[in-house]
Amino acid sequence: MLFKGKKAIVFGGTSGIGLSTVVKLVQEGAEVIAVGLTEGKAVPELPEQVIRDWCDVRKSEQVASIFERYGQLDMIISTATGGTRALGPFLEMDMTGYRNSFDKLWGYANVVRYGAKWLSKNGSIVLLSGSPARRCGQGQIALSSVGAAVEAFVKGVAKEVAPNRINALCPGVIDTPIVKLSKSEKEAYYAARTKHHLIPRVGTADECVQGIVFLLSNEFVTGTVLDVDGGAILAT
Numbered sequence: 001m002l003f004k005g006k007k008a009i010v011f012g013g014t015s016g017i018g019l020s021t022v023v024k025l026v027q028e029g030a031e032v033i034a035v036g037l038t039e040g041k042a043v044p045e046l047p048e049q050v051i052r053d054w055c056d057v058r059k060s061e062q063v064a065s066i067f068e069r070y071g072q073l074d075m076i077i078s079t080a081t082g083g084t085r086a087l088g089p090f091l092e093m094d095m096t097g098y099r100n101s102f103d104k105l106w107g108y109a110n111v112v113r114y115g116a117k118w119l120s121k122n123g124s125i126v127l128l129s130g131s132p133a134r135r136c137g138q139g140q141i142a143l144s145s146v147g148a149a150v151e152a153f154v155k156g157v158a159k160e161v162a163p164n165r166i167n168a169l170c171p172g173v174i175d176t177p178i179v180k181l182s183k184s185e186k187e188a189y190y191a192a193r194t195k196h197h198l199i200p201r202v203g204t205a206d207e208c209v210q211g212i213v214f215l216l217s218n219e220f221v222t223g224t225v226l227d228v229d230g231g232a233i234l235a236t
């Protein structure tokens with residue numbers, strides 16, 4: 001077991017990529033705290049030994065008190081989206097929507113600011129950006145701006161976190177509850193979104209988790225961004 005005796009906290013651990021990360025870390029022997037936004041939300045996929053907690057990652061005092069509650073940690077992962085995502089042409093965009101898209105960055109910043117001091121020796125942090133960070137598709141200016149900021153943040157703060165580590169995983173189009181469509185609508189949406197990708201299909205949360213596990217476990221990797229995107233950023 002890769003993470004036996006290790007303790008991890010996963011912000012966003014109640015859905016999508018974060019939830020799959022929690023399940024994998026438990027399978028690999030870690031003690032895991034899964035933090036979500038919605039208090040009391042039923043998440044039947046969570047293994048019963050997982051400790052559940054709630055906070056709004058946008059609120060620094062809530063994030064700080066979560067860390068105080070659990071003490072020393074070996075792994076800190078945040079996949080929490082933070083807020084809403086503004087999509088569509090920037091020149092027609094509601095500026096509140098554009099600003100709110102940065103809640104993901106503020107959430108990550110809170111997690112690192114208040115969490116880094118609780119990391120044990122050889123501790124590791126993983127955050128998630130997104131392929132628009134380096135290939136901005138139509139209507140993705142907000143996602144691109146935030147994603148690029150997350151990647152710059154990770155590279156910058158890696159120097160302060162060292163010798164502990166921080167990395168980002170950059171997903172492409174991944175099938176998770178972030179897309180609020182019916183099953184058939186999702187199929188059509190994913191097919192259209194991925195048809196020009198080198199691997200023309202939607203990715204799975206588990207494929208992202210493979211990357212997260214690599215970033216958590218390889219002790220010689222820091223300040224990097226690992227793309228798990230089916231070649232999305234190379235699409236023509």
Ligand SMILES: NC(=O)c1ccc[n+]([C@@H]2O[C@H](COP(=O)([O-])OP(=O)(O)OC[C@H]3O[C@@H](n4cnc5c(N)ncnc54)[C@H](OP(=O)(O)O)[C@@H]3O)[C@@H](O)[C@H]2O)c1
Binds near residue numbers: 058176178
């Ligand atoms: N899925 C994709 O195609 C894709 C592509 C590129 C990048 N990403 C990035 O990957 C990350 C994970 O995405 P996902 O698809 O797994 O999302 P998801 O399924 O929608 O899960 C979002 C998680 O974030 C939590 N959350 C949201 N706002 C929060 C807040 N203010 N405070 C605390 N927790 C909060 C949610 O908690 P509740 O369960 O309580 O609501 C949930 O656990 C995100 O950063 C996203 O931008 C995803």
